[in-house]
Amino acid sequence: MSLLHLKNILCIRPDNMGDLIMTAPAMRALKESFDAKITVLTSSMAKGIVKHIPEIDDALIFDMPWVKTPDTPDAESINQIVSVIKERSFDAAVIFTVYSQSPLPTAMLAYLAGIPKVLAYCRENPYHLLTDWVPDKEPYTLIEHQVRRDLDLVATIGAFTDNENLYLMVQEELWQLITKKLIETGVDINKPWLILHAGVSERKREYPIRKWADAAQKLISEKGYQILLTGSLDEKPLTDALENIIGEGSFSVAGLFNLDEFVCLVKHAPIMLSVNTGTVHIAAAVGTPVVVLYAQTNPQHTPWNVANKVLQFPVPAHLHSRNEVIVHVNNSLYNKSIDLPSADDILTAMDELLNRPGSPAQPFHEIPNENQAIAAS
Known part of the structure; x- marks a missing residue:
């Protein structure tokens, strides 16, 4: 790909919110290296986080039928988004x-829209659909963190950045409203509290509700924490059920905060306890330490450049993916039986993070992450 005239770049990341957050350092590299305008083409699931990512200048929202999204667009809507892309006269597109x-399905959009340069990883020969083809070695030769994978992709065209951290802009003026809501819910904001985020978008990443409750009860009785059970409005039945099981000291606040408020809430939390979902990447992007109950799905998505502890647990066999690439990872990387992390395991991990040197004032960008590179077994 010629480095000349790359001033108007389309970055295509048509997945979830967490995926887009992890792509931000690569977009930063493109923006800094080429002094380019960055437009993202992403899904409705990631739409809300766009304004928090400073590298993004503009956004197109479209749910692609080859990505798992709530609704399936018809053929005419695909023609419409191609027309919209064509009107923008992009110099290049990067598909993450x-x-x-x-x-390749995404590359076809760029091809039909007449974008002259298109960069992506691809396992098979893309011929005319990609002008800049980077053969995909993952996961058969190695597995890298998603952030590193994306940075390595743009590095092939000479795009680099000295700042590889995740970063979200936080609206600090919302904190007063957030504390008001917490007080009205019964939270004593003058006493220790933390976030427990149990909701997931896929059943295979669910951690058992009874074990969540066991950990929360120990955090309340032994550590004196109040537990904020966060989630979307759709997850309120889950957080209500957890509150009923956990009892005093827990607060179901699912649906209480919009995304802007939630990002600010996470920034002010001393620590987060979650499953592997987009909230983990929000935490990493605002510098909040995180303990992750990590279903053995994609090993690329552990917290990036933030203090963290990853406690893995197996995915039930009947929920395993039929995608042959993922089957290979399961057979090679996740081929040993492991137990579900216990409440004591969770408390130990949280103690280690909260008692680490410099906690809690140590800047998150100075804390190394042990999970940035993962070698496939």
């Missing part, structure tokens, strides 16, 4: 994927 995805 996980190793189990093919970039």
Whole structure:
């Protein structure tokens, strides 16, 4: 790809909110290296986080039928988004994927829109659909963190950044409103509290509700924490059920905060306890330490450049993916039986993070992450 005239770049990341957050350092590299305007083409699931990512200048929202999204667009809507892309006269497009995805359906959008330069990883020969093809070695030769994978992709065209951290802009003026809501819910904001985020978008990443409750009860009785059970409005039945089981000291606040408020809430939390979902990447992007109950799905998505502890647990066999690339990862990386992390395991991990040197004032960008590179077994 010629480095000349790359001033108007389309970055395509058509997945979830967490995926877009992890792509931000690569977009930063493009923006800094080429002094380019960055437009993202992303999904309705990621729409809300766009304004918090400073590298993004503009956004197109479209749910692609080859990505798992709430609704399936019809053929005419695909023609419409191609027309919209064509009108923008992009100099280049960069397609970001996980190793189990093919970039080719997305590349066809760029091809039909007449974008002259298109960069992506691809396992098979893309011929005319990609002008800049980077053969995808993952996951058969190695597995890298998603952030590193994306940075390595743009590095092939000479795009680099000295700042590889995740970062979200936080609206600090919302904190007063957030504390008001917490007080009205019964939270004593003058006493210790933390976030427990149990909701997931896929059943295979669910951690058992009874074990969540066991951990929360120990955090309340042994550590004196108040537990904020966060989630979307759709997850309120889950957080209500957890509150009923946990009892005093827990607060179901699912649906209480919009995304802007939630980002600010996470920034002010001393620590987060969650499953592997987008909230983990929000925490990493605002510098909040995080303990992750990590379902053995994609090993690329552990917290990036933030203090963290990852406690893995197995996915039930009947929920395993049929994607052959993921089957290979399961057979090679996740082929040993492991137990579900216990409440004591969770408390130990949280103690280690909260008692680490410099906690809690140590800047998150100075804390190394042990999970940035993952070698496939």
